[in-house]
Amino acid sequence: MSRPMTITEKIFAAHAGLAEVQPGQLVGAKLDIVLANDVTAPIAIREFGRVGVDKVWDNTRIALVPDHYTPNKDIKSAEQAKIMRDFAHAQGITHYYEIGCMGVEHALLPEQGVVGPGDLIIGADSHTCTYGALGAFATGVGSTDVAAAMATGESWFKVPSSIKFNVTGQLAPWVSPKDVILHIIGMIGVDGALYQAMEFTGDVFDCMDMDGRMTVCNMAIEAGAKSGIIAVDDITRAYLEGRAERTWTEYHSDPDAVYTQVYEIDAATIVPTVAFPHLPSNTRAAADARDVKIDQVVIGSCTNGRIEDMRVAAGVLKGHKVADGVRLIILPATQDIWRQCMHEGLMDVFLDAGAAVSTPTCGPCLGGHMGILAAGERAVATTNRNFVGRMGDPTSEVYLSSPAVAAATAVAGHIALPDDLS
Amino acid sequence: MRFEGRAHVYGRDVDTDVIIPARYLNTSDPAELAKHCLEDLDAGFVSKVEAGDILVAAENFGCGSSREHAPIAIKHAGISAIIAKSFARIFYRNAINTGLPILESEEAVDGISDGDVVAVDASTGTITNVTTGAVFHTQPFPPMIQDIIEKGGLIAAVREKVGS
Numbered sequence: 001m002s003r004p005m006t007i008t009e010k011i012f013a014a015h016a017g018l019a020e021v022q023p024g025q026l027v028g029a030k031l032d033i034v035l036a037n038d039v040t041a042p043i044a045i046r047e048f049g050r051v052g053v054d055k056v057w058d059n060t061r062i063a064l065v066p067d068h069y070t071p072n073k074d075i076k077s078a079e080q081a082k083i084m085r086d087f088a089h090a091q092g093i094t095h096y097y098e099i100g101c102m103g104v105e106h107a108l109l110p111e112q113g114v115v116g117p118g119d120l121i122i123g124a125d126s127h128t129c130t131y132g133a134l135g136a137f138a139t140g141v142g143s144t145d146v147a148a149a150m151a152t153g154e155s156w157f158k159v160p161s162s163i164k165f166n167v168t169g170q171l172a173p174w175v176s177p178k179d180v181i182l183h184i185i186g187m188i189g190v191d192g193a194l195y196q197a198m199e200f201t202g203d204v205f206d207c208m209d210m211d212g213r214m215t216v217c218n219m220a221i222e223a224g225a226k227s228g229i230i231a232v233d234d235i236t237r238a239y240l241e242g243r244a245e246r247t248w249t250e251y252h253s254d255p256d257a258v259y260t261q262v263y264e265i266d267a268a269t270i271v272p273t274v275a276f277p278h279l280p281s282n283t284r285a286a287a288d289a290r291d292v293k294i295d296q297v298v299i300g301s302c303t304n305g306r307i308e309d310m311r312v313a314a315g316v317l318k319g320h321k322v323a324d325g326v327r328l329i330i331l332p333a334t335q336d337i338w339r340q341c342m343h344e345g346l347m348d349v350f351l352d353a354g355a356a357v358s359t360p361t362c363g364p365c366l367g368g369h370m371g372i373l374a375a376g377e378r379a380v381a382t383t384n385r386n387f388v389g390r391m392g393d394p395t396s397e398v399y400l401s402s403p404a405v406a407a408a409t410a411v412a413g414h415i416a417l418p419d420d421l422s
Numbered sequence: 423m424r425f426e427g428r429a430h431v432y433g434r435d436v437d438t439d440v441i442i443p444a445r446y447l448n449t450s451d452p453a454e455l456a457k458h459c460l461e462d463l464d465a466g467f468v469s470k471v472e473a474g475d476i477l478v479a480a481e482n483f484g485c486g487s488s489r490e491h492a493p494i495a496i497k498h499a500g501i502s503a504i505i506a507k508s509f510a511r512i513f514y515r516n517a518i519n520t521g522l523p524i525l526e527s528e529e530a531v532d533g534i535s536d537g538d539v540v541a542v543d544a545s546t547g548t549i550t551n552v553t554t555g556a557v558f559h560t561q562p563f564p565p566m567i568q569d570i571i572e573k574g575g576l577i578a579a580v581r582e583k584v585g586s
Contacts (some may be wrong), residue, residue: 026566043450043490052581069448076448126488126512142516148580156566191433191482195511224482226511279435366444366487377516385486387439389462394443 004254005087006162008197011137015120023161034149035123038066047147057153063095066106068362073369085400101336103360106130106302111221117232118212118249129220132229153235160226162197164259167204169267177212178402181219182273186283194224210239212309222280290414296379297410300331301365304382309403316418321355323413329371331358367391380409423544425502427474431536434480442495456498473500476540484513493522505543508570519576530558
């Protein structure tokens with residue numbers, strides 16, 4: 001009988017070819033998917049060229065997504081995107097997504113069934129941890145790690161210890177998955193889970209749809225975590241049905257698995273939350289932030305650009321107009337989500353409200369393009385970071401919120417709750 | 423691996439967006455990135471840093487994005503090593519992989535003031551505040567990581583592996 005293990009430890013043991021592993025152990029492990037984007041791939045490709053192999057380890061297991069500065073924002077970005085495109089074509093990369101089928105990577109890969117339960121995934125993007133929502137171990141790394149992985153199909157890891165977040169009870173109306181994760185980050189801080197895996201359990205997650213689970217796992221990195229993970233259940237299986245490219249393996253934590261800490265959180269204590277500048281942990285109740293006037297609202301990103309987010313935003317915006325002097329930018333995260341918005345009539349709601357709707361791109365989230373802030377401007381965004389200068393000028397400010405609060409804010413012109421709108 | 427230089431001391435949670443703002447990520451040219459290193463935290467950093475200087479910070483240095491542009495910008499701005507109370511994990515990995523020496527030591531960070539001359543011996547993990555005479559010792563890297571560093575970074579280590 002091997003030692004009791006967490007879901008994360010089981011995935012590492014399986015991929016390292018070991019019967020068991022324990023936290024702190026350094027292992028070499030086989031990878032299922034390796035990911036990079038138009039910002040990180042060019043450096044990875046340059047470093048890959050130094051390894052001394054001609055071909056990537058498996059052209060069907062590398063995903064290259066031009067989503068950050070695309071459609072190309074300027075000549076330099078166009079050159080970066082071209083390096084990735086040329087490499088993808090030369091190597092016959094099957095999961096390269098050109099503009100027109102491209103989406104924000106962490107919305108796109110789950111949607112297209114590229115990532116699945118039990119996978120071990122690295123991506124040269126910090127929000128790669130999103131795929132933990134499907135019961136995978138997924139973590140962000142740098143370009144050099146991706147270069148080595150593209151050559152060998154393996155990487156080195158320190159097996160992380162796990163922290164359990166057991167959230168029970170029922171979320172109040174307008175309290176969303178984004179509020180759950182902001183609440184947790186506010187509670188433990190931006191390095192509260194440093195180097196560790198965050199495992200989310202409890203009936204709040206049992207009832208949460210996949211879009212919501214992805215929002216939660218997406219922001220594990222904002223607590224310093226190596227990964228976030230939620231075990232597979234019927235909701236996961238229904239999502240994977242007709243979507244998964246490969247067969248998958250389900251792992252579950254043993255009942256007596258060891259955690260460095262277990263947080264018991266009552267869902268009733270979670271309220272609509274806003275993270276004030278300049279850290280995701282600087283959280284306050286949205287209800288206490290109504291005096292914050294804003295210039296721009298961004299609804300989208302790998303955190304909150306999925307169809308459920310679009311539906312919530314449209315539900316709040318319906319019948320309302322964006323406040324004078326406020327710019328509302330909505331970015332459905334993939335082409336399929338864009339089309340779904342159109343079919344469900346959400347596009348009409350957005351346009352009637354006075355929103356600008358963009359093609360999929362990470363764009364404004366990281367201050368790339370499509371909605372940069374001028375000096376002193378303030379934005380409410382459904383994105384994931386509010387560091388100094390994140391969305392533009394170093395004196396601008398970003399307040400992180402759920403799609404519901406962001407939509408209400410766009411209408412009110414200041415931070416607001418949906419019920420504030422008459 | 424011994425380095426000596428003046429310390430530039432900053433606080434906690436120095437994130438990758440202030441280390442190298444995304445508005446400069448449309449290039450991966452190290453010299454270009456170095457020109458904007460820490461621009462949004464300390465606009466004067468690039469003009470005052472001298473080759474060999476040492477960056478000192480509190481907890482969670484390098485939090486945020488996976489951009490390898492961050493350690494690249496720091497290294498090419500002239501910084502020889504970083505001492506912090508703790509590092510964000512992707513930055514930690516990126517620094518090892520790209521050959522930028524990093525050391526974790528609460529005591530050293532508390533015992534170094536901005537402008538102090540600091541000597542770092544990365545192979546033994548010894549940090550000396552030359553200005554005050556204080557000496558600090560850090561945990562050595564585990565052998566697997568030491569191996570990557572000794573071979574000159576991850577790509578050199580992998581090149582040796584695939585070539586054998």
